[in-house]
Amino acid sequence: MGSESYISASGASAQLRDLDVVANNLSNVGTPGYKRSQSIFRAVLESSLREEAGQLVPGAPSTAFVATDEIGANFERGSVERTGSPLHAMINGPGFFEILTPQGLRYTRAGNFIVNTRGELSTPSGYPVQGEGGTIEVRDSASRIDQTGAIVDSTGNVLGRLKIADFGDLQSLVREGQSVFSAPEEANLQVLDKNQFIPGSIEGSNVDASRELATMVMLQRAFETNVRAMQVDDETTQRLIEGMR
Numbered sequence: 001m002g003s004e005s006y007i008s009a010s011g012a013s014a015q016l017r018d019l020d021v022v023a024n025n026l027s028n029v030g031t032p033g034y035k036r037s038q039s040i041f042r043a044v045l046e047s048s049l050r051e052e053a054g055q056l057v058p059g060a061p062s063t064a065f066v067a068t069d070e071i072g073a074n075f076e077r078g079s080v081e082r083t084g085s086p087l088h089a090m091i092n093g094p095g096f097f098e099i100l101t102p103q104g105l106r107y108t109r110a111g112n113f114i115v116n117t118r119g120e121l122s123t124p125s126g127y128p129v130q131g132e133g134g135t136i137e138v139r140d141s142a143s144r145i146d147q148t149g150a151i152v153d154s155t156g157n158v159l160g161r162l163k164i165a166d167f168g169d170l171q172s173l174v175r176e177g178q179s180v181f182s183a184p185e186e187a188n189l190q191v192l193d194k195n196q197f198i199p200g201s202i203e204g205s206n207v208d209a210s211r212e213l214a215t216m217v218m219l220q221r222a223f224e225t226n227v228r229a230m231q232v233d234d235e236t237t238q239r240l241i242e243g244m245r
């Protein structure tokens with residue numbers, strides 16, 4: 001198999017992985033707070049044959065193979081989806097809600113909150129949402145979240161205020177589940193103040209279904225082209241071998 005086939009094989013492998021990424025995005029079009037996954041491309045082999053200044057080592061081949069072994073997230077804001085629920089809120093700006101899970105603190109943009117069986121403001125999975133003073137107990141069924149992130153009961157008493165965390169390096173966040181991220185130390189956690197919220201609304205997925213479908217068609221065609229290129233190379237090699245007999 002010639003070097004051209006290796007290039008085609010690396011492209012086909014990358015496209016298969018990208019098809020999985022696109023399929024996962026399409027399956028989460030309706031998931032609140034979901035952030036679109038995207039492949040991070042890099043060239044392999046060629047980069048290892050370059051000097052520190054970036055120039056190719058003399059005599060080294062200039063062949064490059066593509067790899068997409070890293071999957072990042074697109075953190076653009078999703079659409080505003082009006083629900084009318086008094087305990088739903090959307091962050092009108094940067095940052096993430098902080099939630100407490102059995103594995104520790106996690107972060108999400110999904111603001112479709114409920115009251116769990118312990119009377120705490122929580123995610124639909126029952127994980128307590130963290131306020132500036134810790135877990136927020138909701139004692140009044142008529143409580144609501146206002147534009148400042150305060151949870152206010154029917155008499156106007158403030159039960160707590162939502163805590164919003166942001167990160168200096170968003171791409172270092174690790175996706176867990178569909179809309180939840182964990183934050184390693186290098187993410188550079190920062191707590192934001194003076195936050196603004198859109199009450200009675202949640203942030204929708206930032207996946208554009210039409211764009212993902214178009215990308216899927218493009219990837220399928222590119223994959224078929226690379227497979228055909230490998231087949232042609234194999235056929236050519238076979239004819240050369242037969243001609244040498």
